[in-house]
Amino acid sequence: MSENKQDGDGGRIRPTVVVHKVSMRYHVPSTEAHQAVPGGGVGGLARKLLGRTPLVPVDALKTLSLVAQHGESIGIVGRNGSGKSTLMRLISGQSNPTRGAVYASSIPVMLGVNAALVPELSGDHNIILGCLAMGLTRAEIDDKFESIVDLSGLEKAIHLPMRSYSSGMSSRLRFAIAASVDPEILLIDEALNTGDAQFRERSKERMNELRAKAGSVFLVSHSLGTIKEMCTRTLWLDQGDLVMDGDPALVTAAYLEYTRQLTKGNFDTAATLREEARSTLVVTEVETQGSGRRKA
Numbered sequence: 292m293s294e295n296k297q298d299g300d301g302g303r304i305r306p307t308v309v310v311h312k313v314s315m316r317y318h319v320p321s322t323e324a325h326q327a328v329p330g331g332g333v334g335g336l337a338r339k340l341l342g343r344t345p346l347v348p349v350d351a352l353k354t355l356s357l358v359a360q361h362g363e364s365i366g367i368v369g370r371n372g373s374g375k376s377t378l379m380r381l382i383s384g385q386s387n388p389t390r391g392a393v394y395a396s397s398i399p400v401m402l403g404v405n406a407a408l409v410p411e412l413s414g415d416h417n418i419i420l421g422c423l424a425m426g427l428t429r430a431e432i433d434d435k436f437e438s439i440v441d442l443s444g445l446e447k448a449i450h451l452p453m454r455s456y457s458s459g460m461s462s463r464l465r466f467a468i469a470a471s472v473d474p475e476i477l478l479i480d481e482a483l484n485t486g487d488a489q490f491r492e493r494s495k496e497r498m499n500e501l502r503a504k505a506g507s508v509f510l511v512s513h514s515l516g517t518i519k520e521m522c523t524r525t526l527w528l529d530q531g532d533l534v535m536d537g538d539p540a541l542v543t544a545a546y547l548e549y550t551r552q553l554t555k556g557n558f559d560t561a562a563t564l565r566e567e568a569r570s571t572l573v574v575t576e577v578e579t580q581g582s583g584r585r586k587a
């Protein structure tokens with residue numbers, strides 16, 4: 292577990308997000324009945340009597356703490372099912388943790404105005420819709436409209452229905468809309484992966500601008516190149532564990548070597564690499580200020 296020291300005195304560290312001893316356990320129906328929670332409590336008995344599939348626990352995230360600071364752009368890497376999206380949902384407030392708490396200095400914005408966008412509408416109409424959904428006024432939208440179109444790089448396609456866009460074009464539009472609200476905390480899950488080199492350059496610039504405005508960016512990506520290019524810090528998650536937290540070049544190199552060894556079937560070597568990486572985690576202290584000073 293990595294816990295970074297938060298020292299409110301002296302302004303040395305300015306946290307935007309504090310993830311405090313958070314864990315997340317889902318209960319999902321499984322046809323593999325023998326895996327079900329033994330006993331299963333009243334709920335388990337009720338499911339049995341009703342002939343429903345038993346539930347099994349899935350530990351999407353094991354106890355994890357971290358502090359994100361102003362100006363950081365934090366990449367999150369890990370194999371499928373390692374808990375990356377779960378962590379993002381907890382930080383954004385879309386899910387509540389089973390244990391622990393997440394504190395944020397302002398409301399995090401998840402790059403996912405998807406739900407608000409309508410495929411039948413043109414890109415420009417979707418910009419208005421997406422911005423309204425994020426709480427911008429019409430005057431603010433008018434102000435930002437041109438820069439959103441520029442950032443999306445969609446040019447004439449902005450007048451075409453979104454259903455005619457490639458997935459990369461849709462991602463660019465979503466990124467441009469979400470990044471337009473200047474959120475202090477911006478969460479991006481995979482959305483940049485489909486963009487081309489030119490878009491990556493523009494989105495990198497925009498992320499740098501956001502960070503320069505003293506915000507934090509969290510970026511989940513399977514593209515290690517994107518992570519190295521765009522992030523100042525990287526977390527490696529594996530099977531719900533935080534394995535490594537540090538310099539993007541070091542973390543991505545360690546993660547890549549780990550997956551290489553797994554692919555070759557060298558499970559012992561991979562396990563050793565994982566342990567070595569975990570041993571680099573720094574355990575420190577989280578202190579919060581205010582009434583009833585709390586120590587973790």
Ligand SMILES: Nc1ncnc2c1ncn2[C@@H]1O[C@H](COP(=O)(O)OP(=O)(O)OP(=O)(O)O)[C@@H](O)[C@H]1O
Pocket residue numbers: 317318319349350351369370371372373374375376377378
């Ligand atoms: N809503 C849910 N209900 C039940 N289990 C879930 C739910 N969401 C995620 N899980 C489980 O939690 C674990 C972590 O999933 P998560 O989506 O966070 O992984 P991920 O690292 O984002 O994976 P990927 O790279 O494939 O997107 C997985 O075992 C997944 O099956």
